[in-house]
Amino acid sequence: DTAVSQTPKYLVTQMGNDKSIKCEQNLGHDTMYWYKQDSKKFLKIMFSYNNKELIINETVPNRFSPKSPDKAHLNLHINSLELGDSAVYFCASSQDRGPTGDTQYFGPGTRLTVL
């Protein structure tokens, strides 16, 4: 059983389109995250949710909108896609929030290519 799953694994689309990436975790965790990994492999947090409440919102364009229908799901919707949005997007989850040193479990990633 996959602990943190993401769909789709690959996403190729045209500039200006709107797309969504879905994430689900079956670990019973309370906190979920979205990270962006750029072409140089640099990883940076975008958002985190704890029990469906937004707790971290980095300096991300408002074209990116996370949605958490329940604590097991955190989806990422992106409007008006731009070339610079091309990256690998990782979902992750952890039991707790806060600087507890809690392990984050990562999904396999979604490679988004904007043409």
Add this chain to the structure above:
Amino acid sequence: AQSVTQLDSQVPVFEEAPVELRCNYSSSVSVYLFWYVQYPNQGLQLLLKYLSGSTLVKGINGFEAEFNKSQTSFHLRKPSVHISDTAEYFCAAVGNTDKLIFGTGTRLQVFP
């Protein structure tokens, strides 16, 4: 500013040789430190973490790391690497804003 620095972007080694991947953190971050591994086309997997206690931390796949507060370092080591250890390795730390801050990664390439 909070930061995690991985000094080596690439480390080539021969199989069965020892390896050390270096990581330094800024003293402004908390001392919760992690090493993650990313195999090609996969997500990140936790290798080990330091929260408190013994400064020598043992992880999966024969890796270990040592927390050195005076040098603000958390270097990752393995005494004998295998071809299957070829991957990207990320050091990370929990900052005071509840965020996991990653280094830029080190590509470990093991040659036969």
